Amino acid sequence: MKKIILGTMVVASLAFSGSVPVVADALYQKECASCHFGYQPALLNKASWEKVMGSLSDHFGTDASLNKEDHQAILSYLVRNAGNGKITTNNDTTRITQSAYFKKEHRKIPLNVITQKEVGSLANCMACHTTADKGSYSERDIVVPNYGRWE
Amino acid sequence: MKKLLLMVGLSILALQAQEFNAPMQTYMQALSLEAKNTDSTFNGFDAKRGETLFQSKHMGKKGVEISCTTCHTINLKNNGQNVNTNKSILPLAPSVNTGRLSDVKEVEKWLRRNFNDVLNREGTAREKGDVLSYIITQ
Structure with missing residues (x-):
């Protein structure tokens, strides 16, 4: 039992160890990933997702507005699966790239x-x-165009 | 005779492939009514006017000129590319991408977004109808 608890704690402490749960919502995939990469919900925290979804009519300079029903469904999916690991620490902005860890x-x-x-x-x-x-961002899977593997 | 009938039937089918489905026809009728209500001289949508609008350039929100063709290219049978994210866009032409202009909800969403991005305002009923009349011929 102690071992299980220890194991759980180790897993929890590695909340972002190069991998996040894959996108598991067809509507999110369709509506968001038709224009850009489908960023996994765990890459931003709840506050960030609320900001993103609250400003879709000016989404990084583009109108990405949704109808009410789809908007609510996607917001709910993102908030339910929002991140709380080190990738999202101290980043309440709308940009994953603003995370200190990132x-x-x-x-x-x-x-x-x-x-x-x-x-x-x-x-x-x-x-x-x-x-x-x-959902895997591990270093061994990195191949930089015109550069090669990142090791 | 049977062969002839079959051929006539097939060519009608081929022609219909370039027409709006029933829900889209209803949507076009609603746009037409709205256009007439705002302009009594309105006498139908015009694909040529739609094409001109589709290719017209406007100052975009990012200070760079933009048109529908910036992402969709001048040939709607080709793939396009999202100018902001570089992500590929499937062809808009229904003749090569049958899903296009088949779902009113999708059509309304993209007209709203893309008019806002290119013209910095929503499209009028006439403009929307003209552009759809152009795309359906492609």
Whole structure:
């Protein structure tokens, strides 16, 4: 029993150990991931998701508004599955890239690697994290365009 | 004779592939009514006017000129690309992507969003009807 508790504690402390639960909501996938990568709910906390969903008519400069019903369903999915691990700590903004942990993990990437057309911005997870859509951001799955493996 | 009838039947089917389905026809009629209510000289939607609007350039919210073709390209049978995220967009032309213009809810959503992004306002009933009349021919 002690072992189980210890095991649970270890898992909990690694709330973001390079992987997050995959997107498991068809409506979220359809409505949000038709324009951009389907960011997993655990990558932002509840406060952040509420801000994102509260400003969809100006969503990073684009109108991404939804009808009332879909808006409510997606907000509810995101809030229910919002993150609380180190990736979301002290980040109540609408941008995953503003997370201190995220910044630390990406600090060594040269600017020209990010701005090249195959990547564009740090918001384009799939450009380098080849298994991001599976919820896996582990280092061994990173392949940076025109650079190679990130080791 | 049977063959001829079959051929006529098939060509009618082929023509209908470029027409709105029943829910979309109802939606177009509602737009038409709304257009007439705001302008008594309105006498039907015009695909050519829709094409011109589709290709017209406007100052976007990010200080760069934008048009519908920025993302959807000038040839609606081709894939497009989201100018902000680089994500690929499937063709808008119903002739190559049969799901297009088939769902009123989807159509309303994208017209609202995209008019706001390109023209910085919602489209009028006439503008929406014109653009849909253009896309359906593609």
